[in-house]
Amino acid sequence: MTRYIFITGGVVSSLGKGIASAALGALLQSRGYKVRLRKLDPYLNVDPGTMSPYQHGEVFVTDDGAETDLDLGNYERFTGRAAQRNDNITTGRIYMDILTKERRGDYLGATIQVIPHVTNAIKDFVLAGNEDYDFVLVEVGGTVGDIESLPFLEAIRQVGQEQKRGSVIYIHLTLLPYIPSAGELKTKPTQHSVAELRSIGIQPDILLCRTDRPIPVEERRKLALFCNVRPTAVIEARDLGSIYDVPLAYHAEGLDDEVLAAFGMEEGAREPDVSGWKSISERIHAPEGEVTIAVVGKYTGMKDAYKSLIEALTHGGIANRVKVNLDWIESEVFEKEDPSPFLEHVHGILVPGGFGIRGAEGKIRAARFAREGICFGMQMAVIEAARSLAGVAAANSTEFGPTTEPVVGLMTEWMKGNELETRAAGGDLGGTMRLGAYASTLARGSRIATIYGATTISERHRHRFEVNMGYRQMLEAKGLKFAGLSPDGLLPETVEYEDHPWFIGVQYHPELKSRPFEPHPLFASFIDAAKTQSRLV
Numbered sequence: 307m308t309r310y311i312f313i314t315g316g317v318v319s320s321l322g323k324g325i326a327s328a329a330l331g332a333l334l335q336s337r338g339y340k341v342r343l344r345k346l347d348p349y350l351n352v353d354p355g356t357m358s359p360y361q362h363g364e365v366f367v368t369d370d371g372a373e374t375d376l377d378l379g380n381y382e383r384f385t386g387r388a389a390q391r392n393d394n395i396t397t398g399r400i401y402m403d404i405l406t407k408e409r410r411g412d413y414l415g416a417t418i419q420v421i422p423h424v425t426n427a428i429k430d431f432v433l434a435g436n437e438d439y440d441f442v443l444v445e446v447g448g449t450v451g452d453i454e455s456l457p458f459l460e461a462i463r464q465v466g467q468e469q470k471r472g473s474v475i476y477i478h479l480t481l482l483p484y485i486p487s488a489g490e491l492k493t494k495p496t497q498h499s500v501a502e503l504r505s506i507g508i509q510p511d512i513l514l515c516r517t518d519r520p521i522p523v524e525e526r527r528k529l530a531l532f533c534n535v536r537p538t539a540v541i542e543a544r545d546l547g548s549i550y551d552v553p554l555a556y557h558a559e560g561l562d563d564e565v566l567a568a569f570g571m572e573e574g575a576r577e578p579d580v581s582g583w584k585s586i587s588e589r590i591h592a593p594e595g596e597v598t599i600a601v602v603g604k605y606t607g608m609k610d611a612y613k614s615l616i617e618a619l620t621h622g623g624i625a626n627r628v629k630v631n632l633d634w635i636e637s638e639v640f641e642k643e644d645p646s647p648f649l650e651h652v653h654g655i656l657v658p659g660g661f662g663i664r665g666a667e668g669k670i671r672a673a674r675f676a677r678e679g680i681c682f683g684m685q686m687a688v689i690e691a692a693r694s695l696a697g698v699a700a701a702n703s704t705e706f707g708p709t710t711e712p713v714v715g716l717m718t719e720w721m722k723g724n725e726l727e728t729r730a731a732g733g734d735l736g737g738t739m740r741l742g743a744y745a746s747t748l749a750r751g752s753r754i755a756t757i758y759g760a761t762t763i764s765e766r767h768r769h770r771f772e773v774n775m776g777y778r779q780m781l782e783a784k785g786l787k788f789a790g791l792s793p794d795g796l797l798p799e800t801v802e803y804e805d806h807p808w809f810i811g812v813q814y815h816p817e818l819k820s821r822p823f824e825p826h827p828l829f830a831s832f833i834d835a836a837k838t839q840s841r842l843v
């Protein structure tokens with residue numbers, strides 16, 4: 307039997323519902339259960355692909371080419387299960403499907419309404435494809451009280467009524483603010499939030515309470531009484547030093563025991579094996595050294611825009627037993643100032659993915675010093691090489707406007723498996739990039755093939771432009787080797803400088819596949835190179 311756990315958020319946003327869901331998933335997994343994590347997003351965009359990273363943080367790309375919410379990255383990192391397109395849905399997607407059907411005449415004669423049409427579509431989504439799983443955890447985006455979340459909450463309420471008794475539970479994540487003048491942790495906002503949930507028919511089974519200090523017995527009692535939950539179901543969720551401490555902390559607070567009890571599964575429950583999480587935690591808290599990596603990006607004020615990247619660098623640190631300090635540099639700075647003083651002291655420089663002209667020249671200047679360039683970062687590194695090594699002064703990307711030297715240009719055709727994908731300038735922007743897993747062939751003996759220990763790899767892509775093969779010969783003559791290509795040999799996938807201690811550019815996003823238990827080889831190797839550099843600086 308598949309059991310459902312719905313996770314809602316209350317009081318304020320940004321409480322870390324995604325991490326909480328992912329950590330609970332990991333704990334259930336550690337008891338040998340098969341888990342799936344999914345997310346319902348209440349906004350009207352069809353997917354987050356067209357949203358600004360400032361608004362919504364990173365767009366997480368799945369193997370099957372979906373642009374999804376960044377929490378799917380958390381799910382994947384914590385459980386090791388590769389997220390899929392159908393693990394995330396938005397209000398926009400639901401309405402788009404319903405309205406397409408309406409135009410086709412599928413509902414002929416009917417009036418289309420939020421209840422039952424929208425709620426049914428949400429339920430169909432939630433219940434589909436779960437046969438192989440013991441637990442399906444469904445996170446509802448937004449905060450209880452938002453107008454937008456109402457159809458989702460109504461749908462998950464109905465699921466609780468319609469599924470087998472005892473197979474659905476609700477967890478509410480809330481905040482207990484500390485008021486210094488009163489010297490107390492306050493329970494009232496949580497009481498209000500639960501009252502709101504109960505007024506729409508959802509009684510939470512478990513309260514997960516974010517707090518910066520221990521919850522006193524009296525406050526626990528109050529929360530249990532006023533929110534109508536058992537005292538053992540009030541789980542303390544303290545602020546922690548690292549997200550990878552969360553599974554252990556929740557376990558210590560009894561969250562997984564309480565979840566099993568809520569399903570009536572406590573008798574004979576399997577013992578958890580959290581040893582893997584213990585060793586990750588130990589490595590994070592007792593590093594043997596430190597390295598500093600400069601990240602030269604354009605959304606540096608919004609760290610969520612680089613979520614997977616930050617995690618992948620952390621994983622590289624875990625692999626090498628070092629703490630990775632990040633030096634965030636807004637690339638526009640280098641358009642006015644000399645990069646040297648900013649970059650001399652760091653042990654590695656990374657130019658991440660990005661879009662558009664703002665800050666691009668700064669990234670090109672940083673690429674002269676850089677060691678790793680991802681996607682846009684690789685494109686900027688190649689433009690830099692064309693300008694300063696191959697003497698192509700006008701080298702540029704058509705992403706920024708017409709140019710006589712399109713070293714990076716719009717991709718209009720490429721192969722996806724056996725299918726030819728075609729795009730035209732001026733086409734739709736949503737969902738039309740080269741998205742998802744594509745294979746690359748790495749040249750035998752190249753540095754990148756050595757790092758992967760393989761000559762065929764599969765990595766996730768999200769880009770519209772590509773390095774122009776027409777410049778390959780000229781650039782290779784100057785030492786910038788096109789070591790990785792698409793299997794048909796038509797698209798450049800990776801570049802590297804032969805005579806540089808460690809300089810790699812990749813057209814894909816390796817950070818999306820890095821996990822704490824399986825640090826990505828490129829990040830492990832990059833941090834290893836930074837470690838060597840740190841001994842020299």
Ligand code: GLN
Nearest residue numbers: 659660681682769770771
């Ligand atoms: N803007 C570039 C492109 O579309 C790079 C995208 C990225 O870094 N993900 O090709």
